[in-house]
Amino acid sequence: MGTWTWFHKLSSPPHCYRIAGQLIPWFAIPAALLIVAGIYGGLVRAPADYQQGDAFRIIYVHAPAAWLSLMCYTVMAVAAAVGLVWRIKLAHALAAATAPIGASFALLCLATGSIWGKPMWGTWWTWDARLTSQLILLFLYLGYQALRSAYDDIGKADRASAVLAIVGVVNVPIIHFSVNWWNSLHQGSTVLRRGGPAMPASMLVPLILCFFGFTFLYAALACVRVRAEVLRRERNAHWLQDLAGRRGRTESAT
Amino acid sequence: MILATTAPLRAAGLVLRRDLALAFRRWEQVTHPVVFFLMVATLFPLALNPKPSLLADVAAGVVWVSALLSSMLALETLYRADVEDGTLEQLTLTGQPLALLLLAKTVAHWILSGLPLVLAAPVVAIAFGADAAANAVLMTAIALGTAVLSLIGSVGAALTLGSRRGSVLLSLLVLPLIMPVLIFGARATALAMHGESAEGPLWLLGALLILALTLTPFASAAAVRISLE
Amino acid sequence: MILATTAPLRAAGLVLRRDLALAFRRWEQVTHPVVFFLMVATLFPLALNPKPSLLADVAAGVVWVSALLSSMLALETLYRADVEDGTLEQLTLTGQPLALLLLAKTVAHWILSGLPLVLAAPVVAIAFGADAAANAVLMTAIALGTAVLSLIGSVGAALTLGSRRGSVLLSLLVLPLIMPVLIFGARATALAMHGESAEGPLWLLGALLILALTLTPFASAAAVRISLE
Amino acid sequence: MADAVDAHLVADHLHLWRGQRHVLRGLYVEARAGEFIHLKGANGTGKTSLLRTLAGFLWPEEGEIRWCGQPVGQDRDGYAVAMAYLGHENALKGDLTALENLHYATNLRHATPQSAQRAVLERLGVAAQADLPTRVLSAGQKRRVAMARVLLSRATLWLLDEPFTNLDTQGVTDLAALVAEHTRQGGIALVTSHAAIALAEGQVRELVLA
Amino acid sequence: MADAVDAHLVADHLHLWRGQRHVLRGLYVEARAGEFIHLKGANGTGKTSLLRTLAGFLWPEEGEIRWCGQPVGQDRDGYAVAMAYLGHENALKGDLTALENLHYATNLRHATPQSAQRAVLERLGVAAQADLPTRVLSAGQKRRVAMARVLLSRATLWLLDEPFTNLDTQGVTDLAALVAEHTRQGGIALVTSHAAIALAEGQVRELVLA
């Protein structure tokens, strides 16, 4: 019972708006530090690859973006499920806030992959299983957003898109394992594989730094977008008018 | 409290029979999915350079893409008419498990749009110069694949009910979700055409079907309730 | 007798603007035909054996079939909504030439469903490994081809208004009529990809467009009047 | 309504079949400028069929419709402009606001300033909903917006199929008065309605189909 | 209506928003076995919204609906079976005949012999149309067939949204009498209608939304 009151307090819109605002710097600053460190380590400190030369360095954007695009979808689906089952609006807000971020990561992965593919495979694009399934992940995100925008009522959009997100989550493992299931042109798992990463530490450490940097970046962006979502949903609510009134008064006082 | 005295399974049978009766009332339309399938399949040779070897190479792909598109096109009408005339509203008020009634509607959809393709697919494959030995596998795969599609599509169709632009939005939602069906299905067909064992992908298709059977009816029911709000 | 004081061309402009305004009221939906096009194009490589050489061979075919299907799917909504809410009835009672008003609706349909494909087609062609030099021809051909399709499709859409099963019946009517478009279009594209002159088929496509422009609006008007009975 | 003075509608011995059913059997209706005709009749007696025939959507098997002495087939566009038809459907686009709906509908016939459109919405009691997408309006509010289109059409002949459906009691009285005003100014109105139309004796002529 | 005696519906301080509009503001409605409630109110005051909330299609932001003392969420199926809802749409398949429509609709709840279905159609004055596809029926005839479904539902609680639309005068009287009979036998009816319901004093309770 005690945890429940705590839970509901946290998920109340004014509380959540405030907490999300306070969290932003705690995510944004580590994100900046980690990404800078990772990029420095990756572009300057890591040795050039014996096969690929310097071209491989794009991995420091490519792989984290790819992982994050998958993680975002999972987060979105879990949040949507929570929102649907317990009727928690905040969870829906988180799902809605995550979708465009995840879509951006998917797009970034596709773009960097293409740029990498040109020197490596001599083509911008091939129809190989992993590449195609990543493209389809982008389509899933687009479908989710299209469905949301087809509804005028936020509550309905939340619940309908939640069903879609949950049904679509089966594709995440398919994308991840596609390289193992179909022999493809794309690199097999090099980091998350049985028997440990197949990469020297000087290459691996920056990659891990970048990954956590991207994760914090996602968290910071999600906080910003959740705040915007809360504002959109609660535009008639009293606490907002109170908040705006207080701001207005302090502003006019100064 | 009085409860519905009709057993749930009997109710589902009634829904299934109603949908079939409605379809056969305009029986020419029962043939539409097949004819659409045959036509899309016909378009390709027209658009391609008709080298026989090329056609045989693309046979599996063309059969699968045409079958999925044809079955998907028919999806749009799965619930829309029922919403517009208020029948779906009444279905939710029968006191019967909604997921079961919707499953019955989906089965009707598959009988009308998937089953005919099972029979038509070998014809197209042979016309494209593919080896007839692969037909058994092709038919099994198409049967399983269209069934999964009907189930997943039923969720998509229910989700798009609340919005106006049906068919295009529906494809946007459904196509990414049925990608695995396409991959396994085409793979099974290709393997069989090359005389290899297609068991692996067929089992995977079967697994997908069981997964879809257990999950999608509930998702559809939830989506229908949302759309009626 | 008083006559309508609005000039016919102004009236057509009004209808065109209304349809565009309606589409952009839900502007994300404006992107649906393109996305559908890209998705169908994506399905093929999944279903085919992804040998690069094979893909390049089928590029022209896939682009054309996907473009026609995408544009055709959007056709279904051309008149249906207007019939259901009674707007089409009112259009026939404005005292303006009905053929002109329907042409305006068809032009709106092309702007929304054909024009975006003109821009998206080269992207798909390149992703399939086709030669970028053919792009100018491809874009011209797709522009002409989708315009003819919109015009012919408008007749088909008007003819199927009276029946319930829209999309499938519509495809059955329209597909055979647009076969020439597909043949000439794919041929022009293939010629250009092989570095040869594509002028012949392009002129033929242009001729088809002029023919369609002069005939189909009247056919559509007649079909609409019949459907309202 | 420039030359509404000699407005004159004759439906001359119409025979209409719907499927197996001979719905109109040699019906003769005549309406002169200034007449308000209330079409009555039990369910299924053919009121809707008659209005749709007069509007030109259905073609009678026999008989002829004449507008100002001329068969309507001879000048279809002229007849269309002289007529406003309100069917069971409201002909509103749910995604457009009430005002936009009026804009696109009325300007197809005659240029109509927005102020006039607002004034009519005001008069019909839906001024507050003028800028809402019509999809969110209630059933009665939609009917009122649809009626605004008829008022703005500058047509002489009004064919209204159950215009009072879904209207509240005040709405019914107001609308009846509006139609009566139209006929007093030389217009013609044919209105189906199952309820009695509450207007002074002699203002409305009843025509009962059976 | 086995245990309709203790039938009892309470809508407890409902708050419902539709878009920007606060339609129901703490509405309290109570209906006991035997009550015939006539919901009135100008256009757009929320009658349809109230009925759809009671039927379980809309979820109120606040407040609760109780059926026989229990919140309806607890036994959704039981509540659904106790209730019959007639919306603006008739829920008829145009390609099926009136009888087939009734067959598929009513047997989903309780096995109903065809003779009973014919008898109800007879009673509602559409026996002649029993074997026609409903698409060819007139507006009022369709409404009658839809009402037959309600009569055959064996439900205690009837939620009827403007059931009199398109009915002719005789039809309105007959239907009102049928609903009154249902309530006399222990049923409950909530009926929206803009027109007055012509029944003896005290048989109908009016509830006006504003």
Ligand code: HEM
């Ligand atoms: C458009 C083209 C590309 C796309 C869409 C793409 C997609 C992906 C995806 C989805 C992942 C994450 C998979 C997972 O771990 O579940 C990934 C990881 C990776 N990609 Fe790519 N990729 C592309 C091109 C390339 C190229 C050209 C290379 C280099 C030859 C490359 C090398 C890698 C590496 C090394 C990883 C990390 C592998 C691991 O440990 O999982 N990618 N890519």
Ligand SMILES: Nc1ncnc2c1ncn2[C@@H]1O[C@H](COP(=O)(O)OP(=O)(O)OP(=O)(O)O)[C@@H](O)[C@H]1O
């Ligand atoms: N195809 C058909 N086959 C048989 N009967 C038909 C067909 N089409 C219409 N009818 C019948 O024609 C009659 C005319 O219907 P109409 O809609 O004109 O009646 P109405 O007077 O407007 O009735 P209401 O008051 O109910 O609106 C109805 O009895 C209907 O059943």
Ligand SMILES: Nc1ncnc2c1ncn2[C@@H]1O[C@H](COP(=O)(O)OP(=O)(O)OP(=O)(O)O)[C@@H](O)[C@H]1O
């Ligand atoms: N999304 C929305 N935004 C703003 N207002 C809305 C929205 N949806 C509904 N409304 C308003 O809610 C009100 C309730 O409509 P409802 O259909 O319940 O009324 P009603 O009492 O049934 O009216 P009628 O007698 O006309 O049928 C209407 O005034 C309508 O304009």
Ligand SMILES: [Mg+2]
């Ligand atoms: Mg009628």
Ligand SMILES: [Mg+2]
């Ligand atoms: Mg209402």
